[in-house]
Structure formats: structure tokens, C-alpha cells
Amino acid sequence: MPDIITELRRAVFLLGMEPSRIDEYAQAITRRIRGDYQVDEYGFDVDFTRHVFLPIIGTIAHDWFRLEVRGAENLPRGGGALLVANHSGTIPLDSLVLQAVVHDHTDRFLRLLAASFLFRSPVLSDYGRRIGATMACVEDAERLLTSGELVGVFPEGFKGLGKPITDRYRLQRFGRGGFVATAIRTQVPIIPVSIVGAEEAYPQIGNLSRLAKALDLPYFPVTPFFPWLGPLGAVPLPTKWTIDVGRPIPTHRWHDHCGDPATIFSATDQVRQHVQTTLHSLLKERSTPFW
């Protein structure tokens, strides 16, 4: 039907896209409809992540949060590494933005480790796996790192994500150091990442813990706009974000002591200290959260 093709070309042109790319779009759509795309054993859908997810999150990061990245040269171009970052902002936008940062600078995909809550939740579990996230457990982390992937972990977990705004940029407990032990065992460097700006995007002023319990959620956030404004309240504030990628911390010097809890604790503490110090110095530089 040539008429439809003409109309489609016109629509593509009006949308500011290259009309000659219509074949490409048509093929991409057909591939999706046919189910003719690959996912890896974790359910990671490269096609979707590269062409749908990363462009959207990249636009949000650059135009809404005016993201500034420091130390991007510390991101390895090859081989496995464990990125350890602070977690904040009520909903884990920071992990998604970090994923976009890694892809922008290295063309690699950051494989996020997520709480089991994600995989229990309908829709979220599907899209979580599609963008490369997997269960935060030793098995998956080890498997990914051994196969030379970049793995992202937020050891504060929900404690960091769901903390009130009054605790902003105060690092919570860094788990039991399992992530450090895994990095040591798989002999990959740890890259500390400090994220500033995510805290104020959703300033959490309250937590309806009873409602959260009833809904089987880790917490139910109250911000100045949510739930009062409904879905509109879920729009993040346009804070200015800075992501600092620290120098890789080699783990081989701990390798002989990887079974020793004291070594693991001190290594964990070193990573935590690095992130906390960087957060403080980044905070000193900025005058307001918004510019």
C-alpha cells in the first residue's frame, strides 16, 4: 500500500527523523513483534536497552538533572570491575543514571545488582531484567564478574534509598561486605562512585510504614509532592547531579586474606570512607541542590 508508506514517510519527516531510516524503524518494529531478539541468560535485552531505555534515561540525566560526570577516565574499557555507589532518592533513579553514564563513556553496559523486591514486583521484574539487572546474590555477582562484565552495586540498599531527607548524604551501613568479598575472590578492582543530587530529587519527609507493610513495600515515601499531587508528584525535582567516578581500588593485595572477616570489614570500610569523603567535598562545592 504505497499511500500508507508515503504517509509514514511524511510522519517520520514531521517528527524530525531521517525519512531514509524508515526501513530501519520498520525492521526494528518487526523484530520486536516477531520476538526475534536475543536476551542473555539473565534476561538482558540489549536491543531494548540500547535503543529505548538508554536514550530516555540519557535525556533525563542530561536535560533534567544537567548531569556532570567527573573521573570518567576511571571507568575501565575492558575486563570486569565492581562499581560501588551510594544509593538515595526514594526511587532508584541513581542506578539508572549511572548505567547511562557508563554506557556514554565506555559503550559498555553496567549490570546492576538489585533487591529481590524488584523481581517479586510485576512489570518491574520484567523491565529490570531487560535492562540487565539481576538478583543481588553472590552467585550472580560472581558469574558476571568472572565473565568480565561491569557490575554495579549499591550496598546501602533500601536503607540508603528510603532514608529521610534529614539524613541526606550520610552513608548507611554498607551491608555485610559481601560485595567486597566477591570482588576479592573474582580479582576485579572496586570502583567507588559518589552521586550527588539524587537525594533532593525526591526529598522524603515521611514514611507511611504501616501502609508500606500492608502493601508489602520496603517503605511508602511521602515527599512535599507525593502522594498529594498523585502521578504529578512522582516527577523528580530538577536537581543538579554530579557523579564522581573514583580511581579503581585494586583488590589483589587482599586476596590471600579473603576468608578473613577483619580484612573484609576493613576493605569495606575503606570503600565506604572513600565515597563519604568524596560526597562531602562535592557538597562543599555546590551552593544549592538546583544549580
Place this chain on the structure above:
Amino acid sequence: MTQTVLVTGVARDLPASCARSLAAHFDVVGVDLTPPRTDLGPVRFQRVDPRSPVLRGVIEKINPDIVIHSSRGAVRAKEPAVLVTMHLLAALERAAAFRHLVLLSSSLAYPATPSAPACWREDATDNLVPETTTQRELLDVEKYALATTDDVAVLRLAPLMGAGVRSTVVDVLAGDAVVTSAGFNPRLQFLHPADAAWAVEAAVEKRVRGTFNVAADDVVLLGQALRILGRPGVPVAAPFIKPLARLMNRFTTAHLADDAAEIAFGRVLDTAAFRAATGWTAKTSTRRAIKELAAQLPPGPLSLDRWDSYLDSVFGGSRA
């Protein structure tokens, strides 16, 4: 002298095809309670009730070197699988030539839960409390076999998929519409029957010991599988899946999966250990196996051909 292989449960398709392919190198005897549905070729069939005392005499007479025992065959005989295995292993004590047991287990030995690791490794079940009856039964049989004989290879096989496969999974996917758990898109990993038979051969040939996962390398999402099969998915909220499936299975000819966890969370197996031990690799991918089933089934309501003509009408000749 050719060695003798005893294959239990040959009334079912997988043990039957294992028996057939092993018959090229061994003297193969197949046993089961009911006669096989397919032609076993050079395989000798012997009817035997695994619960009867006759079993001991029969096995003593066959005196097998190698035994292929499928733990799931017994489930259909309405006898606890572990009891059948106990009878068999007790009888094998008397078989002088016996030296290697290959136990066909299933990926159902792993639970389907959201907090599961993405890929199951064999040692994951060591500290696992079984959640379902099937899982407990499979693990019981495995543990009993491993504890009784030294020379045992436990093969945890992914669900079979391909043309001619008869299974619950196939029945469910072959329906006009497939009930899915709303918002969940599990990863599926299958095993082609030919690859399964080859895996058993490889285990026998290399005389491997221990527990091994056997599955195709790749993973296909349920959503993708439905697109390949041309079946529409009907998302149903998790709590309503079981009641709906019970109603439909009772009052219609439809086959619906009734376990909400099963259809929400898949299982993916890490097959590195088996590949390293035997050099086996799956020749047919999960995707290929699903396509094989699709080719055998009548085209579904949303079959690719219909999509093709639809897309052709929308995009004209612009598609490659």
C-alpha cells in the same frame, strides 16, 4: 563383550529415545510397567513392575553394566519415586556387573522463586529446603542414589521442547491462548530430545560422576516464545491463576498451568560443569526448539504468517 545397559521407564519418550540411541553401542534392555508407545528397534523390552519382588530376579538375570533410571517415570506409576529407586538400587546390589548409574532428574529440582540466582549451579540445592512436592521427591531420589552408589551421574534436564514432545509445558503452550502471570515475563530454557539422548550417551561414555545440569545454552522470554508460537498471552493477576486454571481444566479441554510461581519465574541452568566434564554441547537452541514445535502445531491466532501479511500491508515492500 558388549556391555548391557538397562533403561527404566521406556514407556515414556525420553527413556525410549535414550534406549534407542544407546542400542548402537550396547546391548540395551528396556523395562517398564506398560509397553512402550513407540518402536524401540533393537532394544529388548521386558515388562516389569518396579514394586514387585520379581524386579530383583529380572535384574539379576539381565545383569546390567550400566543403568539409566529416570526418576520421574515413577511418579506416573503412583508410587513415590524414591521407593521405586530404592527397590531398583537394592536389586542392583545383586547385579555383579553393575558399575554406573545415570539418573535422569529434572530442573524442577530447583525452586521457581523471584529471589533465585539467575543461573542455577548444581551445588545450589545442597542447602535448600524443598518447597514443592515435586522438588522434594526429585531431591530425595537424587540424594538416595548418590548416597547408595559411588558411580552415579545425576542429570538435571531442562524441560524437553521440540517436535513430537509430549509434556505439560507443550500442552500449555499449544493452547489457543496462554495464561501468563500479569507483569511477569519468565526466562525459558529448554532441551531438545535429541540433545537429551546425546547427553545421556555422553554421560555413559565418559562415565561421569556427580550432579550435572543439562539444557540448551540460550534463553527465550515467555513473551518471545508466544510470539514465535503465534499464541496470544492472557495476563492474569497471580492470585487468580490457580482458581482459573482449576475451573478451565475441569470444565473445558484446555490445558492451563496452575502454578502461579511456575509461570511467573522461570529456571535457568548453568551447564558449564556438564560441558566441561563430557564435551557435550546442545546442538539445538531453545529458540530453535520452540520454532520446531511451532512448525508442528496448527498456526496460532497471532501466527507469524498473519503478522507478515499484516506488516506487509502496513509497510509495503519496505521491509527487508
